[in-house]
Amino acid sequence: MLQSNPRPVPLLLSHSPPSNRRSPRPFASSCLVQDQEEPGRAVDPGPQQPPPQPPRRVSTQLNRWSRARAIRSGHRIDWPSLRQKTAGLPPPAPTPSDSSDLPVVPAEAVDEVGDEEDGCEVMEGKAIYMVSDGTGWTAEHSVNAALGQFEHCLVDRGCPVNTHLFSGVEDMGRLMEIIKQAAREGALVLYTLADPAMAESAKHACEHWGVPSADILSPTTEAIATHLGVAPSGIPRGAPGRREAPLSAEYFKRIEAIDFTIKQDDGAKPQNLNHAHIVLVGVSRTGKTPLSIYLAQKGYKVANVPIVMGVDLPKTLFGINQEKIFGLTINPVILQTIRKARAKSLGFNSEMRNNYSEMDHVREELEYANKFFAQNPKWPVIEVTGKAIEETAAVIIRTYHDRKQKCSMPRISKRY
Amino acid sequence: MLQSNPRPVPLLLSHSPPSNRRSPRPFASSCLVQDQEEPGRAVDPGPQQPPPQPPRRVSTQLNRWSRARAIRSGHRIDWPSLRQKTAGLPPPAPTPSDSSDLPVVPAEAVDEVGDEEDGCEVMEGKAIYMVSDGTGWTAEHSVNAALGQFEHCLVDRGCPVNTHLFSGVEDMGRLMEIIKQAAREGALVLYTLADPAMAESAKHACEHWGVPSADILSPTTEAIATHLGVAPSGIPRGAPGRREAPLSAEYFKRIEAIDFTIKQDDGAKPQNLNHAHIVLVGVSRTGKTPLSIYLAQKGYKVANVPIVMGVDLPKTLFGINQEKIFGLTINPVILQTIRKARAKSLGFNSEMRNNYSEMDHVREELEYANKFFAQNPKWPVIEVTGKAIEETAAVIIRTYHDRKQKCSMPRISKRY
Numbered sequence: 001m002l003q004s005n006p007r008p009v010p011l012l013l014s015h016s017p018p019s020n021r022r023s024p025r026p027f028a029s030s031c032l033v034q035d036q037e038e039p040g041r042a043v044d045p046g047p048q049q050p051p052p053q054p055p056r057r058v059s060t061q062l063n064r065w066s067r068a069r070a071i072r073s074g075h076r077i078d079w080p081s082l083r084q085k086t087a088g089l090p091p092p093a094p095t096p097s098d099s100s101d102l103p104v105v106p107a108e109a110v111d112e113v114g115d116e117e118d119g120c121e122v123m124e125g126k127a128i129y130m131v132s133d134g135t136g137w138t139a140e141h142s143v144n145a146a147l148g149q150f151e152h153c154l155v156d157r158g159c160p161v162n163t164h165l166f167s168g169v170e171d172m173g174r175l176m177e178i179i180k181q182a183a184r185e186g187a188l189v190l191y192t193l194a195d196p197a198m199a200e201s202a203k204h205a206c207e208h209w210g211v212p213s214a215d216i217l218s219p220t221t222e223a224i225a226t227h228l229g230v231a232p233s234g235i236p237r238g239a240p241g242r243r244e245a246p247l248s249a250e251y252f253k254r255i256e257a258i259d260f261t262i263k264q265d266d267g268a269k270p271q272n273l274n275h276a277h278i279v280l281v282g283v284s285r286t287g288k289t290p291l292s293i294y295l296a297q298k299g300y301k302v303a304n305v306p307i308v309m310g311v312d313l314p315k316t317l318f319g320i321n322q323e324k325i326f327g328l329t330i331n332p333v334i335l336q337t338i339r340k341a342r343a344k345s346l347g348f349n350s351e352m353r354n355n356y357s358e359m360d361h362v363r364e365e366l367e368y369a370n371k372f373f374a375q376n377p378k379w380p381v382i383e384v385t386g387k388a389i390e391e392t393a394a395v396i397i398r399t400y401h402d403r404k405q406k407c408s409m410p411r412i413s414k415r416y
Numbered sequence: 417m418l419q420s421n422p423r424p425v426p427l428l429l430s431h432s433p434p435s436n437r438r439s440p441r442p443f444a445s446s447c448l449v450q451d452q453e454e455p456g457r458a459v460d461p462g463p464q465q466p467p468p469q470p471p472r473r474v475s476t477q478l479n480r481w482s483r484a485r486a487i488r489s490g491h492r493i494d495w496p497s498l499r500q501k502t503a504g505l506p507p508p509a510p511t512p513s514d515s516s517d518l519p520v521v522p523a524e525a526v527d528e529v530g531d532e533e534d535g536c537e538v539m540e541g542k543a544i545y546m547v548s549d550g551t552g553w554t555a556e557h558s559v560n561a562a563l564g565q566f567e568h569c570l571v572d573r574g575c576p577v578n579t580h581l582f583s584g585v586e587d588m589g590r591l592m593e594i595i596k597q598a599a600r601e602g603a604l605v606l607y608t609l610a611d612p613a614m615a616e617s618a619k620h621a622c623e624h625w626g627v628p629s630a631d632i633l634s635p636t637t638e639a640i641a642t643h644l645g646v647a648p649s650g651i652p653r654g655a656p657g658r659r660e661a662p663l664s665a666e667y668f669k670r671i672e673a674i675d676f677t678i679k680q681d682d683g684a685k686p687q688n689l690n691h692a693h694i695v696l697v698g699v700s701r702t703g704k705t706p707l708s709i710y711l712a713q714k715g716y717k718v719a720n721v722p723i724v725m726g727v728d729l730p731k732t733l734f735g736i737n738q739e740k741i742f743g744l745t746i747n748p749v750i751l752q753t754i755r756k757a758r759a760k761s762l763g764f765n766s767e768m769r770n771n772y773s774e775m776d777h778v779r780e781e782l783e784y785a786n787k788f789f790a791q792n793p794k795w796p797v798i799e800v801t802g803k804a805i806e807e808t809a810a811v812i813i814r815t816y817h818d819r820k821q822k823c824s825m826p827r828i829s830k831r832y
Contacts, residue, residue, distance in 0.1 A: 125831070125832075126643055126644055128640065128643070134561075134807075134810075135806050135807055135809070135810035136810060136828075137557075137806055137810070138557060138558060138561040141553075141554060141557045141558075142554060142557075142558060142632075142633060142636050143636060143640075145550075145554040145608070145633060145636075145653070146633055146636040146637040146640050146648075147640065147832060148550075148610075148653045149610060149637050149640075149641075149648035149649050149650070149651075150640065150641075150644060150646055150648060150649065151649065152649045153644070153646050154832045157832075159644050159646055160831070160832065161644070161831075161832040162829060162830065162831050162832070163829065163830045163832070164827045164828070164829045165827060165828040165829075166825065166826070166827050167810050167814060167828075168810065168811075168814065174825070177825060178825060181825065188639055188640065188643040190636055190639060190640075192561070194564075194565060212639060212642060212643055213639070214635045214636060214638070214639035215635065216558075216635065216636050217558060217561060217562055218635075219630045219631065219632065219634075219635060220558050220559060220561075220562040220606055220630055220632050221562040221565050222630070223604055223606060223628060223629070223630035224544065224559075224562050224563065224565075224566065224604065224606075225565075225566075226628060227542055227544070227604040227628055228542055228566060228569070228575050228577070229575075230566055230569045230575055232562075232565035232566060233565050233566065233567065233568045234565070235565075237561070237564045237804070237807070252757055252761075254706070255703075255705075255706055256761065258705060258706045258709055259705060262678055262681055262705065262709070265678055287671075289671075289674060289675060289678065290670070290671055290674045290713075293674055293678075293709055293712070293713065294713065296709075297706075297709065297710070297713070338668075341668055345668075345672065388653075390551050390553055391550075391551055391653070393551070394550075394551035394552060394553070394583050394584065395584075398583060398584065409582065409590070409593060409594060409597065410582070411580045411581060411582050412552075412580070412581040412583075413578060413579065413580045413581075414578065414579045415541070415576070415577075415578050416541075416563060416570045416573075416576065416577040416578070416579070
């Protein structure tokens, strides 16, 4: 009774063709990466691209691995040959009065400041170090979200930024190495460290060496601690001493959702559509597959069904609960751009390319899809142009829960 | 930025069989959900489960949707019949001195405090409201990570918590409704609001109505703003006025990685193994597929190859760059538990079940896999027992970048 009307879906159209802008280049390493296959390393030969800045320092490669291993294992390392290279650094060791502020920093870690170099060339732009004693995904996610607030200057690399994620930082020695390197590079340090002693040391060491820093998660953790009246455990996620979560029903549900979604990709097994939580319908390259996968990781079983001109939609689609079905549509100009890129990467011949990415065909196929959408008013139709996958996913999940729940304020609830 | 960084949902494996503990019930709605297919809604008829607490308040369903719509559209709503139900709430309207603290809160929104109810039953346990003007994934991710610090009391629902995600909160009226409802429910409000006026109003309204609150992202955003010397835009991700991210090379790379990874699932197309960035090898139910998908969403092309006793590994596996290959192994007792659940859900007959999940077979197959791992010392072998998917992924990505980069300190770098 209260389930028929989805929330009005915000429409977002991109008015500029994509070729007008330079792409940001995430995952581009600050190190000399030799393998050309590195993922996410955008090949961007755009004419506006400024020539790369020469690295400010290039180090020897010698023994880097064993040094890295030694640092990680917590052993003291001596690099006499590198001692001369650290001019201009903040004072290396705490003064006696500082020592009381740094009670848990092992003396050898502090002593080592300036003793070694990182072995990476320093890139142009401001550096942000993300340091975590866990996976680092929280730091990465938060910094990414925060950087979204600076897109006005990041686009076209107006204020170039390099982020560096250091995950699994479990010992004080390694933490101090990273902060010292941040001092050398003039980096901002953003950290999530569950162990209060580690977090405290990070804060003091950053202050001591003049490194700007912030604790990403502490306001949230502190607010929750006060609200629950329970102190945080101080144990990083995944640490050996940590009490582990059970092999929960949730675990199996998620795995099942991913398995299901992969098997239902691209119109496969239409007889199973009734087992899906969400069914996505749209023409090729409206992002059905990545969206399905994203939703599956959140525990939803998703099937996606392509709309192809001249091919009937499976009959089972019209027999299932129609409230599960979501249509996807997209601006034809953008769709053509995406399809051209796709046709190229798949090595289509000219005839296939015409059928797939010529503007007349693209428009015709989108109109063909729109007819289905008009005939099935229960399917919310989401305009995906200009939307990130997670934005479209948020709209779908919100609508999905809106339709199921009886709250006046749409919400997605979980119980712990 | 067209990044779909999913919140790393902990997919945990544990040493305890699932029946020993009550499962948390994520996604279990605080509302009366009728559809039994809701994802992630763990069906847990365990004997230790206490009977559900009776709801403290159940409201009428009447007109809820139109009220919700009116709230969202910003219209003034009058609910005379509900005015009596709000005893015990914080003072409904700001005093004159308070008004100066709430300059941007529309008067009608503040006036309405206590005028309506949410229409959801209030559940046992402490409530945490997550409020976002964007997708809400950052709030969800951060709160989940912070809750990881309270697992010692969350497990077995020692201190039950309910989270409620309100995403796409773009207007002041709706924001105020949510905070008022939080006041009624005694909830903690954790918010990410890009618009400084909205964030300021949230803060003041929470103070005014006695709602504990914290701004999740502001320390990070402020630290970055200071570091870059640039003010944040104040525009939420996905907002219509926002400068849009380009159809970047990164976007295409991610889509391509997901497409590739789906096609290479479960040993398919061994001739393409050389195109993968990462190849996962392990026996059935070591989590190869969900791990592959997780990595694909981060932009890595992943192939996974099952080790099955009596079936040869594809020859191409030994012809590719061996540094791409990662072995997965798992505790046999846990593997048996997972396989039993799997066999049940797939409806295996008893013979198939024996071959798949009997302990002798499980041990034998793991030993068969270990032989391969011993013969191929270049493959790092990761023990996945007790690790969440994102934890295993962190280890793999760290190792992957370690091997490619020449930094002494392993790091994953991106350029913006």
